Amino acid sequence: MSVKLPIYFDNQATTPVDPRVLDAMMPYLTEHFGNPASRNHAFGWAAKEAVEIAREQVAALIGASPKEIIFTSGATESDNLAIKGVARQYESRGKHIITVQTEHKAVLDSCHALERDGWEVTFLPVDREGLVDIDQLRDAIRDDTVLVSVMLANNEIGVVQPIREIGAICRERGVIFHCDAVQGLGKVPFDVVEDHVDLASISAHKMYGPKGIGALYVRRGRPRLRLRPLIDGGGHERGLRSGTLATHQIVGLGKAAELAAEDLVNGGIDKVRALRDRLWDGIRENLDEVYLNGSWEHRIPNNLNVSFAYVEGEAMMMGIKDIACSSGSACTSASLEPSYVLRALGVGAELAHSSIRFGLGRFNTEEEVDHAIGLIVEKVRWLREMSPLYEMVKEGIDLSSVQWSAH
Amino acid sequence: MAYSDKVVNHYENPQNVGSLDKNDPQVGTGLVGAPACGDVMKLQLKINDDGIIEDAKFKTFGCGSAIASSSLVTTMVKGKTIEEAEKIENSLIAEELALPPVKIHCSVLAEDAIKAAIADYRKKRGEA
Numbered sequence: 001m002s003v004k005l006p007i008y009f010d011n012q013a014t015t016p017v018d019p020r021v022l023d024a025m026m027p028y029l030t031e032h033f034g035n036p037a038s039r040n041h042a043f044g045w046a047a048k049e050a051v052e053i054a055r056e057q058v059a060a061l062i063g064a065s066p067k068e069i070i071f072t073s074g075a076t077e078s079d080n081l082a083i084k085g086v087a088r089q090y091e092s093r094g095k096h097i098i099t100v101q102t103e104h105k106a107v108l109d110s111c112h113a114l115e116r117d118g119w120e121v122t123f124l125p126v127d128r129e130g131l132v133d134i135d136q137l138r139d140a141i142r143d144d145t146v147l148v149s150v151m152l153a154n155n156e157i158g159v160v161q162p163i164r165e166i167g168a169i170c171r172e173r174g175v176i177f178h179c180d181a182v183q184g185l186g187k188v189p190f191d192v193v194e195d196h197v198d199l200a201s202i203s204a205h206k207m208y209g210p211k212g213i214g215a216l217y218v219r220r221g222r223p224r225l226r227l228r229p230l231i232d233g234g235g236h237e238r239g240l241r242s243g244t245l246a247t248h249q250i251v252g253l254g255k256a257a258e259l260a261a262e263d264l265v266n267g268g269i270d271k272v273r274a275l276r277d278r279l280w281d282g283i284r285e286n287l288d289e290v291y292l293n294g295s296w297e298h299r300i301p302n303n304l305n306v307s308f309a310y311v312e313g314e315a316m317m318m319g320i321k322d323i324a325c326s327s328g329s330a331c332t333s334a335s336l337e338p339s340y341v342l343r344a345l346g347v348g349a350e351l352a353h354s355s356i357r358f359g360l361g362r363f364n365t366e367e368e369v370d371h372a373i374g375l376i377v378e379k380v381r382w383l384r385e386m387s388p389l390y391e392m393v394k395e396g397i398d399l400s401s402v403q404w405s406a407h
Numbered sequence: 408m409a410y411s412d413k414v415v416n417h418y419e420n421p422q423n424v425g426s427l428d429k430n431d432p433q434v435g436t437g438l439v440g441a442p443a444c445g446d447v448m449k450l451q452l453k454i455n456d457d458g459i460i461e462d463a464k465f466k467t468f469g470c471g472s473a474i475a476s477s478s479l480v481t482t483m484v485k486g487k488t489i490e491e492a493e494k495i496e497n498s499l500i501a502e503e504l505a506l507p508p509v510k511i512h513c514s515v516l517a518e519d520a521i522k523a524a525i526a527d528y529r530k531k532r533g534e535a
């Protein structure tokens with residue numbers, strides 16, 4: 001069977017919309033276009049009913065109750081609402097937040113914004129595997145700590161944090177716990193009750209739903225949790241997020257959540273894991289000096305992040321242009337700094353520049369993986385033949401002993 | 408990042424990849440950049456007694472624009488005198504490859520590589 005090119009291995013950046021999701025959404029753009037807030041006619045009722053079904057589907061994915069789900073424009077908004085919303089509400093309690101150096105920018109920059117308003121933020125380091133140290137986190141909690149924000153799975157390296165243990169510590173110490181769950185949903189088990197999570201961010205487009213829609217789980221019950229909204233207006237979503245609900249998007253998120261939950265029990269995610277493992281085996285068996293970034297054991301099953309020593313990441317991506325993936329190389333970012341996530345793990349700048357992230361997904365096939373392995377192996381060998389570093393190492397030169405001319 | 412056709416061409420068909428004997432007194436070697444910065448260029452020039460560059464080879468660790476800049480430079484210097492090669496400025500390389508602003512440093516590195524290779528040659532000849 002011939003493989004259709006280009007191959008999409010960037011499912012941590014975004015995913016295609018599942019056809020079942022699209023089918024569910026379509027009628028809400030045309031036939032059932034009503035505003036869910038229109039309480040007095042059938043158009044509104046139909047939309048409202050669809051939104052509430054979606055709310056149940058999202059809640060079911062994370063073990064929440066539907067009333068605890070607030071729809072947002074995506075996880076960037078959810079992260080902002082969780083962090084700033086808590087901060088503004090609980091300012092009088094203290095002004096200290098704990099998060100982790102490897103968090104998504106939506107979390108890090110929300111925290112930086114609060115720093116400018118006089119908040120203190122502890123950015124916990126991670127170990128070589130990318131994991132936070134539970135004892136260090138416990139020790140970082142102070143009397144004035146209001147919030148802890150730790151992601152479920154990292155978007156670059158896929159490393160899964162010990163959320164349940166962190167949740168237990170936060171609950172015990174009376175600190176609010178926010179978890180950016182975006183990359184882990186449908187990939188690893190996540191249950192807001194068992195994991196003691198107070199706030200959780202969700203995005204549809206990382207799980208085969210449409211872009212521009214997400215949710216924030218806001219725990220109800222005791223102890224009472226309140227947020228200050230970022231967007232004021234008509235008082236939608238318990239007053240936490242005003243704005244006319246995007247019915248079709250919400251329906252898409254709901255269906256995506258339902259399918260993500262099924263993936264965990266019907267073997268869907270195991271199929272993706274098998275593809276990911278096949279890719280890694282094919283790379284390792286054919287190339288020397290390839291290094292996995294981040295823990296293998298504590299990792300979502302769809303992620304592979306590898307450094308191909310002596311080969312620069314962007315040049316690599318150009319070489320394997322039939323494979324859509326991404327790199328932690330500086331050259332792919334506007335800042336010219338290599339991935340801050342890899343740097344936080346202690347990966348050397350040189351290997352950070354050589355990193356490639358492959359994000360496998362529901363629609364990938366074995367044929368695609370095999371084709372990719374062939375291409376990757378060929379291009380790495382070709383680029384290494386062109387690499388002065390590879391040549392020097394083969395000549396027995398220790399690269400760290402060379403006086404490089406920094407520029 | 409979208410690449411210019413010229414960058415893609417040089418990347419896909421790099422000219423003069425390889426190495427010359429670095430112990431040959433007629434060969435000047437320039438090694439510039441740093442692995443930690445994401446680009447290292449090695450440019451070697453074989454220069455005859457008339458001061459003309461007879462051959463040029465490169466090896467580059469770096470992005471596509473860095474590879475293209477090195478490849479282009481090898482084609483530009485061949486047949487030139489040392490003095491002519493020394494005058495090649497990064498702006499010429501950047502223009503020829505239509506490099507975007509974030510990639511200008513690749514052309515700077517390529518210019519540095521020419522200068523470093525010539526300096527090495529002169530040092531070998533006791534001229535420096």
Ligand SMILES: Cc1ncc(COP(=O)(O)O)c(C=O)c1O
Nearest residue numbers: 074075076104106155180182203
């Ligand atoms: C971990 C994580 N959090 C938040 C986001 C932002 O999500 P959205 O694109 O829905 O705003 C992303 C996606 O880039 C992500 O990977």
